Amino acid sequence: MRITSTSCICPVLFCLCFVQRCYGAAHHGSIKVTRNQTKHTEGETEVHHRPKRGWVWNQFFVLEEHMGPDPQYVGKLHSNSDKGDGSVKYILTGEGAGTIFIIDDTTGDIHSTKSLDREQKTHYVLHAQAIDRRTNKPLEPESEFIIKVQDINDNAPKFTDGPYIVTVPEMSEMGTSVLQVTATDADDPTYGNSARVVYSILQGQPYFSVDPKTGVIRTALHNMDREAREHYSVVIQAKDMAGQVGGLSGSTTVNITLTDVNDNPPRFPQKHYQLYVPESAQVGSAVGKIKANDADTGSNADMKYTIINGDGAGVFSISTDKETREGILSLKKPLNYEKKKSYTLNIEGANTHLDFRFSHLGPFKDVTMLKIIVGDVDEPPLFTMPSYVMDVYENAKIGTAVGTVTAQDPDTANSLVRYFIDHNTEEDRYFTIDANTGTIKTAKTFDREETPWYNITVAASEIDNPGLVSHVPVGVRILDVNDNPPELAREYDIVVCENAKPGQVIQTITATDKDNSANGARFHFSLDEGPSLNPNFTLRDNEDNTASILTRRRKYSRTTQDIYYLLVLISDGGVPPLSSSSTLTIRVCACERDGRVRTCHAEAFLSSAGLSTGALIAILLCVVILLVFSLAIVVLFITLRRSKKEPLIISEEDVRENVVTYDDEGGGEEDTEAFDITALRNPSAAEELKYRRDVRPEVKPAHRHHPSSSLDSVDVQEFIKQRLAEADLDPSVPPYDSLQTYAYEGHRSEAGSISSLDSVTTHSDQDYNYLGDWGPEFKKLAELYGEIESERTT
Template structure:
């Protein structure tokens, strides 16, 4: 039977054994455990063999004696036990003398690990003024030694630094406040050192430490305080309203929101002139000006200012009140000020028909200083509106400088500046609004161009159109409008006008049925008067067209001439235009016929003419030959003044008129007129040829070859009756007489 025998050596780290084959050893090197077989007689015939965890490396065995030795130190925190197998064999035959036995070597713990704080250093806060014993933090230290064996892992906590402000529980490691009402304002930061020691704190135990940084957080336990009970402040009277004129501050030992405060003016004669607000960042009271200052009226003000916390803690209300009061005296400084207008702004009015130089109004400004200097006035010229008025520099009286038209501009806004004679750079300005009052200077007129239509099948009393009016004047001089027919004309049998008394009027028929074949257009003069004083009126003629309509009143067709008439051409004018066209066509045909019937030229041969004569021996161009002869010169000699230049050559220099004026031409007969024209053509140096003859070769009734003109008759031109031509008859008769004289001259 194999058994283990353990002997205590002189070394304190020895093996101990408990049967069966369970051994313990310390962490040092040792060899005292031994194995022994009953078969071992001590003669060395038995050999011991060791196998298993660490065999041959950590543990070796003496194969003769069975002593087991460790070759290196053991660490229980790395491996707590080893499983080994031992066997005794015959050294000579190598046969087992006994079965293999298993035994376990347990590593016995020793205190070789100090306690450790794994989470340090710590940072923690605790409110100031906390009660004594208030828990701050719990710290924990760990020990790697075996907690089940001895006191190697039994830790005790203690405080090395931080007393008498804090304490620590030895068993739990809970840190608590050790004083009552700790004041942050006295001391804010604390560094506490906590120690953890094993072996239950006994001498020889191992220890570790950590640092706990504790900060006292603020609570509102301090009221605000002004450093002084009285303050002085200087403010010039020229300070602008709304501007900041000074600052004041109360101190508060607290921080954050506990130091926030609000400033208030609680009383004083300056409470209505000054205001105070709080700057949240700097916690200062900003004093601002609410009303203008005047040194001449009041030279100083007194304010009582309160500063109070906005966040209060009821737990510390007994430390209050959390506010403080101080007195502020403000002195007003005297400065040279610009003039002050008595009103701002000014509003004036003037009628639009006011003459230049009419007084509109007066502005007044005074020197606010005690010197009371003289003030001068001036219009600031920036826009065209400023030129419509002038101002007297000494009195401030505004006058008109131009005429007005309310319908174009109804308001004028100008700026007037005032300055002291002694200090012209100190200016004050005021706005003056001038309203242009209306006068009745615009007559009413129709609101639009009305195209009035009456149907042929109309009945008496039927309305055909509603008209309205407009007036550029305002309501007082415009509506209400009154409509009526022109009383100076006879009563209209066809239409009448009804005033609807609502600024409109209706056109009504007065008879039954209208006919386009009888009359296509009617004219209705309408008089419109306004309600102004004095009243103005205007007369407008409405054009009414007769149209064929459906039974439901829809217009089917209207005469084209009616619409032409609506464009401004009357029937008589159209007839006159058509008659003129017919006469001109007849004259053109007459001259073409005469030129074609000519048998021999006026000048037979150039050899028979001793002077340089240009012959125009060409056929007429019919209706296209409009340059052959201008008959208007013979019909109306005064019109020839405009057509005296030759048409075949464009003169470079405009010739000087040499013929009599139009008034004298009327008294000259046609023969003399033609002679003058020939003389002018010969003497005109502006166009070639310089010696030319203007030929008027037209055959008359005395021509040997006869006349092919459709106007030829048995009677003479003067005996012809031209009354069928109407107003053109006398003119055409005179033209015929001229033709006769020309024909007589030619044959002669």
């Protein structure tokens, strides 16, 4: 089968088609396919050997973007088996078969029905086959061939990254590279000149140029000045077909900005300036501005201003505002129109950043002269001193002069000045001031010990212009006078031991004085002993504002005297001296050998024992519980005794509650309700129980015995009085109120008792079952008590 290429349909491609056909005829021979055909006859088989057949074909081409009215002819398929009688059928399969490419199944002609774009698809792979139309059997093997889309120049160059923004320093050398631009062409770079691009500059000359092959943009002038022109817009064109006529083109814009370099020195617009400053301007305030211009920008225009000379260099200072690049003129010292009316300054402005490449364009600084005119203003009065300190004694009379302030009008007019006190605080009301002379006087009396210092503010204004006011602080110090007597620094708890020795220091005292050291630093101590010396204690002045209390005798007794009072006189060293007296209390205490206090009284003993408050409360609670329990037992016994119905036994030596003993035989039972006295023991028992059992005396006193004959004639009242007197004089009892219990009913009757108490026996018919489990125990106690009573009665 032979595949015949399409005829050239345009003059431009005629030569190419001719070359292709010649090349195909010379180099693409037939591909022959061997095929044996066997013919059967009767009796024998005849084998015919036919020559090999194959596809005859060459490269297919189809032009892109075909816009003709008829389908574009691509080529022709032809098999050697085709006799032209229509018995061969050609079939086309593969990419685009039946849609883009169609074939005439009888003639084998292939046409393209659609316009193709090489930039979308460069070639198509198809398969051709020839079959017998009658038998549908293949006459030739299937063959694969390619239809290649032939490129035409239908794509213009494009700059994919534009537009461009780029910078280049000003004053750059000619030919300095700025930027490289690149344009792309979608056409086939391997075929013709459709994708061969050439660059040219359409706008931006003569400042810039472009390389036609590489697209590199360069400066075309020497020392381009940013201050003359800063921005440039350069248009670059890219054209295909190597720039020939008929080629397609594309363009882009390159925005070029010249960056600044420090190639311009600063310049003051004027060589002479004049500035007006009023004399009332405050020190440290800004009084004016000055500026030097610089054509550069950014850090290249940074400026520093300096006062290089002039008679006002010590009065004014200049600084630089970094944002506005202005020189700020400030006042260093106050101005006085009456003393100096003008100043002259030479001010220099210089760049802070220099580029040595352009140093030949310098110097990068400039100088101007500034004349400052001082303006006269009406100023407030001026005090002769910035502050005043005055003194006045405490307790001074109202109206006492403290001091004088002075102010003057600094202006030439020299107006009169009036003074007054600003009553802003309570302290200002303690003083008055003479409006004409400025003399300050007291308005109240002062106590240095209460307020030692006062701060007031005095104002002064001109009579002609009261609105102009100046102020000055005045401190008034209150001086001390000796008006406070000395006194003890604190309350002293002085203790002397019973075993103290003569001359022993038992306490060191000191004193304080509300007056200052000039009137109270030296204290003198002495005793107010009256006409006779104190036999117990003395005082020694240590001459260091302290004094010592010393003992004068050996041994002190708490039983004889447990507290001593000592009157101390204290005087200060003021003029005139003042004195006061204080009473010291000295307690006598029992001490250990090493001087530690053992006890002074019951409370001190408990404290010295080291018992805490919680322990004392616990002990007291236990005692209360025991007392309550004991009282309950006693009440229980009394109740049990009273519940018995048998007669009571009266003892000759002792009685119980609500039992009365008579010495006569009259009265009987009717007299039993005549008395109700507390149970009394006989005198012998009272003598034995005279000492308290709850306090153990240090030395056990000797027992005193009295004849029975002396007690027989004493009645109950006298007996009690006697025992009370003995208790008051007894040193063994505690030094606080106590309960003394005695049991004495008087001398017994010779006739004996008529009471039924003698009938008490050790046996009792009392029923104790109501006590439950405790009944037997109390019954035993009652029997034991009865036996004791019987033995005592006997």
